Amino acid sequence: MTDDPWAAHITRFEIAHAQLTGVEPDGQVLVRHDLTLTVQEGRFEVLTEDEKGRPAPSRLCYGCTIRTSGAVPPDYWSGTDMQSVVTGTHQNGSRITIAGPGGVGFDDEGSLGIEFEKPPTMFVEQDWSGDA
Numbered sequence: 291m292t293d294d295p296w297a298a299h300i301t302r303f304e305i306a307h308a309q310l311t312g313v314e315p316d317g318q319v320l321v322r323h324d325l326t327l328t329v330q331e332g333r334f335e336v337l338t339e340d341e342k343g344r345p346a347p348s349r350l351c352y353g354c355t356i357r358t359s360g361a362v363p364p365d366y367w368s369g370t371d372m373q374s375v376v377t378g379t380h381q382n383g384s385r386i387t388i389a390g391p392g393g394v395g396f397d398d399e400g401s402l403g404i405e406f407e408k409p410p411t412m413f414v415e416q417d418w419s420g421d422a
Contacts, residue, residue, distance in 0.1 A: 330356075386413070
């Protein structure tokens with residue numbers, strides 16, 4: 291097995307004490323508290339085939355997903371369209387907010403999954419109190 295040549299284009303980090311607030315297009319609201327989440331974002335290789343079934347040139351496409359930490363990535367996932375806001379404590383101790391449109395769903399084990407349609411906005415607030 292060879293190493294992924296594009297792994298350097300992917301970042302992962304944890305968010306503790308996280309809260310998700312999601313708003314569906316019809317106005318329904320989903321709120322979850324006390325989550326520990328793993329964020330993965332970056333450029334992922336997308337493999338395709340041409341019309342004859344031969345490998346086509348691959349593309350690097352941006353993706354940002356958030357999953358319940360420790361959950362096994364599901365084979366199949368579907369979500370409900372929502373405007374999502376995730377807040378919590380980044381693994382470096384800073385407060386972080388991630389917001390944007392995408393899908394929010396749960397797998398068969400009840401683990402949360404969020405996939406953003408485009409790069410979400412991320413705000414970071416340093417803890418200047420010295421308590422982090």
